[in-house]
Amino acid sequence: MKKILFRKLLTDCLLFFFITLISASTIIWVFQAVNFLDIMIEDGRDYLVYISYSLYNFPKIISKILPFAIFFSFFNVLSRYEANNEMVIFWNFGISKLQVINFFLGFSILVLLFQMLLNALIVPKTLDTARSLLRSSDVNFLEGFIKPKKFNDTIKGLTIFTDQKDDDGNLKNIYLKKNTDKGFQITIAKTGIFENRNKNRVLVLYNGQTINGDGNKITTFNFEKSDFSLNNLDTNTVVKTKTQEMPSKFLITCVKNLSFSNSSSVNQDITNCSKKNLYNIYKELHKRLIVPFYLPILILISFFLIISSKENPNYTRLKYIVFTSGIIIIVFSESVLKFITTEFNHNLIIFSLPIIIFLIIYATLCFLFKKPKLKTR
Incomplete structure (x- = not known):
């Protein structure tokens, strides 16, 4: 019975998560695709280039929306379960709140790995492919932008x-x-x-x-x-490879080389691998490899909703606090990029922040759920 309850809660969270993620990403993609019309109208590219370029940018939108979608999904489902007295079923079958936390802690690791795969491999590849379309395509709608x-x-x-x-x-x-x-x-x-x-x-x-x-x-x-x-004409559109389009293994190799070298450029085979671009490389690595570690934090924060029941007069205030805390974490994970520098030791502190925050939140939940007054509802 416990497995059925866990499976039901997980299924509801996943279903709401996918609906939220795809819906929000599609809406943003449509608005972005309208802006990409400039590629066809003002830049003289044909319709196929425009459509392909727009589609290749869709994974990037998903990676940006995913943190909010995962937090909002768990927040919404847990709030609904509490409103319908469905969480009581868990406690009546002897399932402790820490068991629920630990179960979804394992799920959060899978979400973390998925986000890391998306940020580190899929998004750079699709962005580079989109840029390659502009490099290889011809300007064949010249009269359109005159x-x-x-x-x-x-x-x-x-x-x-x-x-x-x-x-x-x-x-x-x-x-x-x-x-x-x-x-x-x-x-x-x-x-x-x-x-x-x-x-x-x-x-x-x-x-x-x-x-x-x-x-x-x-x-x-x-x-x-x-x-x-009008053959072999190039537009002023930027077609050079950007840092965000470089493979992750190149960025890691570049950081490794530049951190132990005084030369301005270590490997000419790696695009943008230079001391002057080291700041952007660290920022990009933070986005790809560190930001995903904030996802387990967001899932843990949503489980603060099960601290007390809806009968508690402070439950509404608790919901506001939990939701606000989740938004703050999402904003913090992006704004911390401003503190990135070219110094590895300084950046190491910033890179370790999600682990520190995670341990603090998890320890807090363990402390709260082990208190005697929280064993019954």
């Missing part, structure tokens, strides 16, 4: 201006400036239109002039019709 009477410099090394643009995509009074290795190229045309030729995107210009600048030498030529190729 706005009349506005200088458009989304394309790296290229500035485009047009005085008018009709519904058919025809451009009037066009100005293009392209930076080259040796100088610049300025093209002025009265009209222009985008065309597809052999799967290549071309801007066809009519009645204009091209000025080439090469050092102190300037040449010009007029044309009635000229093709401006």
